[in-house]
Amino acid sequence: MRIVTATLLVARQAMGQSARGLRLVALSLLTFVPLMLTALIVSVEETIQFSTFAGITLFFSFQIIVPLLALILGVSVLGDEIEGRTLTYLYTRPLPRPVYFIGRMLGLGCFFGILLAISLAGSAALFGSDLNFDARHIASATFIGLVAFGVYLAIFAAIRTILKPALYVGFLWIFVVEGIVSKIPNSGAPRSSVWHHVMVVFTDQFDEFLFPGKVRAMADVGDPGQSMWMLAAIFAGAIAVAVIRLQTTEQRLPAAVA
Amino acid sequence: MIATFDNVAKWYGDVIGLVDVTTEIGPGVTALLGPNGAGKSTFLKLLTGQLVPSTGSVSLFGKNPFRSSGVYRQVGFCPEQDAFYEDMTGRKFVHYLTRLHGYGAAEARRRSDEAIERVGMSENAHRRIRTYSKGMRQRIKLAQAISHDPQLVVLDEPLNGMDPIGRRKVIDLVKEMGAEGRSVLVSSHILHEVEAMTRELLLLYQGRVLAEGTVEEIRAYLNQYPHKIIVRAPRAREIAGHLLKLDGVSGVRIDNETLHIEAQNPDQLFDALPELVLQQGFDLDAVEASDVSLEAIFDYLVK
Amino acid sequence: MPVYDASYRPWEGKAKASRWAAVAIATTTVRRLWRLRSIKWLAVFCPLAACSISWLVLYFSYGEFWARVARQVGIQDVNVLHLINVRLFTWVQIPAVLLAAIVGGPLIAEDRRSHSLPLYFSRPITHLTYTLGKFLTIFAYLSLPILLPSIGMYMIDVSLSPAQGHWLEQFPSLLRAMACAGLLIAVLASVSLGASSLCTRNNYAIALVFTSMMVVWGGSEIVADVLDNSNAALAAPFTALTRISVELLDLPELLYPDALNRTSGMPDIRLAWMSVAAWTAIPLLVLIARVRKVEVVS
Numbered sequence: 001m002r003i004v005t006a007t008l009l010v011a012r013q014a015m016g017q018s019a020r021g022l023r024l025v026a027l028s029l030l031t032f033v034p035l036m037l038t039a040l041i042v043s044v045e046e047t048i049q050f051s052t053f054a055g056i057t058l059f060f061s062f063q064i065i066v067p068l069l070a071l072i073l074g075v076s077v078l079g080d081e082i083e084g085r086t087l088t089y090l091y092t093r094p095l096p097r098p099v100y101f102i103g104r105m106l107g108l109g110c111f112f113g114i115l116l117a118i119s120l121a122g123s124a125a126l127f128g129s130d131l132n133f134d135a136r137h138i139a140s141a142t143f144i145g146l147v148a149f150g151v152y153l154a155i156f157a158a159i160r161t162i163l164k165p166a167l168y169v170g171f172l173w174i175f176v177v178e179g180i181v182s183k184i185p186n187s188g189a190p191r192s193s194v195w196h197h198v199m200v201v202f203t204d205q206f207d208e209f210l211f212p213g214k215v216r217a218m219a220d221v222g223d224p225g226q227s228m229w230m231l232a233a234i235f236a237g238a239i240a241v242a243v244i245r246l247q248t249t250e251q252r253l254p255a256a257v258a
Numbered sequence: 259m260i261a262t263f264d265n266v267a268k269w270y271g272d273v274i275g276l277v278d279v280t281t282e283i284g285p286g287v288t289a290l291l292g293p294n295g296a297g298k299s300t301f302l303k304l305l306t307g308q309l310v311p312s313t314g315s316v317s318l319f320g321k322n323p324f325r326s327s328g329v330y331r332q333v334g335f336c337p338e339q340d341a342f343y344e345d346m347t348g349r350k351f352v353h354y355l356t357r358l359h360g361y362g363a364a365e366a367r368r369r370s371d372e373a374i375e376r377v378g379m380s381e382n383a384h385r386r387i388r389t390y391s392k393g394m395r396q397r398i399k400l401a402q403a404i405s406h407d408p409q410l411v412v413l414d415e416p417l418n419g420m421d422p423i424g425r426r427k428v429i430d431l432v433k434e435m436g437a438e439g440r441s442v443l444v445s446s447h448i449l450h451e452v453e454a455m456t457r458e459l460l461l462l463y464q465g466r467v468l469a470e471g472t473v474e475e476i477r478a479y480l481n482q483y484p485h486k487i488i489v490r491a492p493r494a495r496e497i498a499g500h501l502l503k504l505d506g507v508s509g510v511r512i513d514n515e516t517l518h519i520e521a522q523n524p525d526q527l528f529d530a531l532p533e534l535v536l537q538q539g540f541d542l543d544a545v546e547a548s549d550v551s552l553e554a555i556f557d558y559l560v561k
Numbered sequence: 562m563p564v565y566d567a568s569y570r571p572w573e574g575k576a577k578a579s580r581w582a583a584v585a586i587a588t589t590t591v592r593r594l595w596r597l598r599s600i601k602w603l604a605v606f607c608p609l610a611a612c613s614i615s616w617l618v619l620y621f622s623y624g625e626f627w628a629r630v631a632r633q634v635g636i637q638d639v640n641v642l643h644l645i646n647v648r649l650f651t652w653v654q655i656p657a658v659l660l661a662a663i664v665g666g667p668l669i670a671e672d673r674r675s676h677s678l679p680l681y682f683s684r685p686i687t688h689l690t691y692t693l694g695k696f697l698t699i700f701a702y703l704s705l706p707i708l709l710p711s712i713g714m715y716m717i718d719v720s721l722s723p724a725q726g727h728w729l730e731q732f733p734s735l736l737r738a739m740a741c742a743g744l745l746i747a748v749l750a751s752v753s754l755g756a757s758s759l760c761t762r763n764n765y766a767i768a769l770v771f772t773s774m775m776v777v778w779g780g781s782e783i784v785a786d787v788l789d790n791s792n793a794a795l796a797a798p799f800t801a802l803t804r805i806s807v808e809l810l811d812l813p814e815l816l817y818p819d820a821l822n823r824t825s826g827m828p829d830i831r832l833a834w835m836s837v838a839a840w841t842a843i844p845l846l847v848l849i850a851r852v853r854k855v856e857v858v859s
Contacts, residue, residue, distance in 0.1 A: 002360045009357055013343075020345050022759060030772060037780050041787050052787050064779050072768045083762055085341035089402065092306055093358040094330040165599045167764050171659060171771060250309050250324070 010103025031115040071170040074156025154238035161245040200227035266314035275300035287436035290445040292462035334408035349383040373405035392419030484520035586694025665753025666766035711738040755844025758851035801836035
């Protein structure tokens with residue numbers, strides 16, 4: 001129970017840290033880009049196409065915003081404490097080190113989930129009654145976004161426990177693996193993409209409220225059960241790597257500033 | 259023993275942090291002394307499990323501090339770096355870190371308030387840390403180190419940036435904690451501050467343990483350096499003549515009414531002086547051992 | 562009675578900021594960044610090597626291929642150098658953003674985090690001198706993958722041509738290509754320094770640069786497609802720069818990059834210039850405002 005309480009405490013502190021000042025403004029702006037695009041389009045177009053909304057949520061939110069935010073927040077799971085040199089305080093408490101890692105991941109995940117839900121709800125509200133997109137669909141879309149975010153977050157946070165320039169590696173991952181390699185047709189390459197597996201697992205949900213028929217065609221290369229296990233394995237593997245690194249390797253803080 | 263270092267070495271690439279360190283930390287206040295770059299921070303980080311020794315082993319309360327997070331229930335660490343969650347108030351900061359020790363909210367609040375009171379920060383604890391002066395920040399750091407009543411308190415340069423009144427308070431607090439039966443390990447490179455806190459020393463220099471023990475014990479080992487004793491008396495020349503006859507006295511310098519005596523065996527001198535006073539009727543204004551001080555000892559050891 | 566040194570004479574010369582202070586700031590920063598292995602390899606050697614190989618391939622195969630295609634559809638006098646330079650500026654944009662983020666992101670953020678700004682401004686250095694010094698630093702690094710290849714292409718083209726005065730003939734092309742390169746560098750430098758001035762952590766500055774460019778690009782493409790208005794795509798500096806480069810390099814419309822080929826028509830060149838001006842000026846203003854503010858607060 002003590003470990004659970006401590007994890008929740010750390011999560012709450014991470015959420016509080018993110019929800020302040022310029023950082024909150026920057027992260028909110030990023031998450032609300034689809035909402036702003038929606039507002040712009042709604043102000044110009046008289047009738048809204050369902051495919052427009054789908055393009056903004058499916059493509060923009062999930063394929064651009066989610067991985068980018070997961071990278072920024074994933075690197076900061078441990079990176080913030082190391083760069084801020086506050087890791088010393090945490091490491092001299094009677095708690096296993098992974099508690100801080102998982103607690104911060106949880107806090108940042110919740111923080112992003114709230115922002116994503118607001119963004120999706122706002123977009124849905126702006127499109128109004130033109131679309132059949134109610135609270136159930138918003139919750140479903142938020143859940144899907146969180147699943148993708150969680151897996152990406154774990155990957156990038158784990159990379160940060162190994163490499164200091166994790167941000168560069170993360171950008172390369174997003175750009176090369178998710179952006180280019182996974183789009184190579186007629187190959188097994190899409191299976192290297194987290195987003196591909198998310199689409200395969202949630203094909204029915206996507207079809208129901210986003211791209212009727214089209215997602216099913218894109219996701220044809222996969223078996224939902226297999227993809228689900230793949231996502232779980234990636235997530236668990238990333239967490240395991242991070243836990244092992246934290247337990248076996250010292251985390252050296254950068255040199256003192258004034 | 260609270261902590262043990264057994265043949266510990268630590269290097270960072272080509273740079274040696276510590277080498278061949280074998281020592282024990284016991285109860286009471288111990289000062290970890292050394293110039294900048296001596297390895298004091300490395301020593302403390304190894305002790306508190308933030309670093310892993312390259313060779314050798316470190317044991318804290320009988321356990322490896324890197325592997326056993328449980329030992330931190332009994333350890334309070336005040337780091338040197340000026341790093342905080344700047345947006346938190348001082349009270350929230352101490353409260354949060356106290357809660358991570360496993361205390362409930364109410365108990366953690368009580369303990370953190372007590373610790374804040376003890377370091378003299380009650381009036382400013384409600385303000386955000388980013389608005390604090392350097393001295394206030396140091397005291398809040400100290401508060402988070404003692405809020406859970408640890409058996410061992412490790413303070414890395416606790417007096418950095420503090421004004422004289424603040425320093426006095428911290429020195430008194432350290433002595434108080436030592437008197438309560440806790441072990442306190444204080445690192446510093448400022449000798450007179452350390453002298454005010456304790457006589458137990460662990461001297462580091464260029465990554466090695468130079469000496470350990472009380473000031474007097476260490477001084478006693480330094481036989482190659484004659485002890486310097488100052489005697490002030492009106493008939494200094496006559497006294498000098500008598501003292502030069504003693505075997506243990508290697509030299510005397512007369513400066514008006516002050517004698518600067520160098521003695522290999524100071525005990526013999528201290529025995530002889532009262533006899534001289536009684537037999538010859540000399541008046542003595544002052545007798546002092548001028549190099550049983552940290553500065554002198556450090557100078558000798560580092561030479 | 563006060564004690565003072567009667568021989569002391571205060572300096573009575575004119576106090577003015579040395580112009581060369583900016584160069585000193587730039588050379589020191591360039592050297593300091595060069596010592597970082599990640600900058601050397603991730604940001605300079607690898608992209609430079611990759612780009613050098615691909616640009617050589619570009620010249621010897623791509624240029625000729627498109628020149629043949631152009632002739633087949635009746636476009637004579639295709640300037641292969643122009644063709645290649647436009648493609649070059651289009652393809653180099655993503656790696657250039659990464660480089661600008663990695664090099665430029667920490668430039669001001671590091672100074673703010675380490676409280677070095679008072680060290681600068683307690684010397685006779687103006688804010689503009691400081692900003693110029695940082696600009697020159699990014700310019701030095703960004704010119705490697707952006708400016709050098711244009712010069713390299715020009716030299717390859719000139720050396721392979723049998724015509725005597727070909728170098729002079731192509732010289733205006735080189736100048737135009739360098740102008741396009743300069744615009745790209747100016748935008749990237751401005752954005753990265755502006756973002757850097759908003760942050761105190763290097764990682765956040767890097768993330769802000771890269772993310773803002775990518776998000777604006779993606780968003781403007783979506784809006785342009787949805788609204789069927791090609792001018793909307795000019796909100797992204799990359800599209801605006803591509804539009805300007807095809808104009809400056811006088812490329813036939815048939816050979817325009819795909820980014821400009823829309824059913825809604827060609828984006829307006831004046832809007833493209835306005836977009837580039839805004840992307841250069843606004844981050845600069847943010848930078849100057851932040852640097853001035855920090856000085857007062859410190």
